[in-house]
Amino acid sequence: QSALTQPPSASGSPGQSVTISCTGTSSNVGAYNYVSWYQQQPGKAPKLMIYEVTKRPSGVPDRFSGSKSGNTASLTVSGLQAEDEADYYCSSYAGSNIFVFGPGTKVTVL
């Protein structure tokens, strides 16, 4: 059982926006601005999409954005494209050099 909670699935049509939530506690998501989001295509390794809640690594399209309110972080994909169909995982620092992942959300482009 994951320390973080994510919806199992989300979907949207091309061009629309989809938002994925990641709910933790005051010991992880709520305590630190160290939430990361990863995209995993089938059969591939995860890819870092967002770090420190809102920052995007070089090369990640600005269609991907992150935010946080209280114990819940969110990833928004705007202008949804077919290539965005993947599993998305959140992770959070939980103190004492411990990290936790969410169970993942499967995003489907309709």
Next chain:
Amino acid sequence: QVQLQESGPGVVKPSETLSLTCSVFGYSISTGYYWGWIRQPPGKGLEWVGTIFHSGSTYYNPSLKSRVTISVDTSKNQLSLKVSSVTAADTAIYYCARVDIVGKADSWGQGTLVTVSS
């Protein structure tokens, strides 16, 4: 550009020790950064296994701590993972990754599937 590559046996017998190596290319481990192992049971989500600093300081998932050992060999630019007393629940794709102190994993290996089976 840093690249990571995991290697090791694809099958391990129950109760034995799983041993994997991660070779790092394009970046010297001794320069800095943390290095981590993350695993993913088939069809399931990601689980952080543990992290090591180039100096050798280690941090483990509390649920695995009693069975996991992570080490670095800076002369070979490699890190290794050992999981003892394995069961079927340890069957997973094991990834190594370059991470920072707060868990940002910006470079990943391709992963290696380890199956626990007699």
